[in-house]
Amino acid sequence: MLLSPSTDDTKCYNITRSQGDFSHLQHDLQSISNWALHNELSFQPVKCENLRISRKRNSIDSRSYFLHDEHLKTVGTSRDLGILGSKDLYWATHINSVIAKANKMLGFLRRNCSRHLPLDTQRTLYVYLVRSHLTYACQV
DSSP, X not given: OOOOOBOTTOOOOOOOSSXXXXXXXXXXXXXXXXXXXXXXXXXXXXXXXXXXXXSOSSOSOOOOOEETTXXXXXXXXXXXXXXXXXTTOOOHHHHHHHHHHHHHHHHHHHHHHTXXXXXXXXXXXXXXXXIHXXXXXXXX
């Protein structure tokens, strides 16, 4: 059995202003697919996503893209390096996700640590387990 290395975190993007740009992106996807097969790497089209980023209300991009003759699903949000990006470039989805994760951790600490630990230990746990979620990639 031969296990091929995976091609995780590969990005392919193109600015699309005309119909020719759509076919150019599909050609790039086909070239990447051929290169991967030639080098014994594997893309899994089921895990691939098509995120169309635009501030326009009605996007002109209604075309489907294919990798290994399989349709790439179109998504509204996508996570990359812990950052949740959305198709309209608004951060509300990412912010809500971060707040929910921090609140879950804060609730866990309140339920399990508030009665048994000294105040300075509770503060340390808060800084490392709750505030770290709130400050990760906050500059973005």
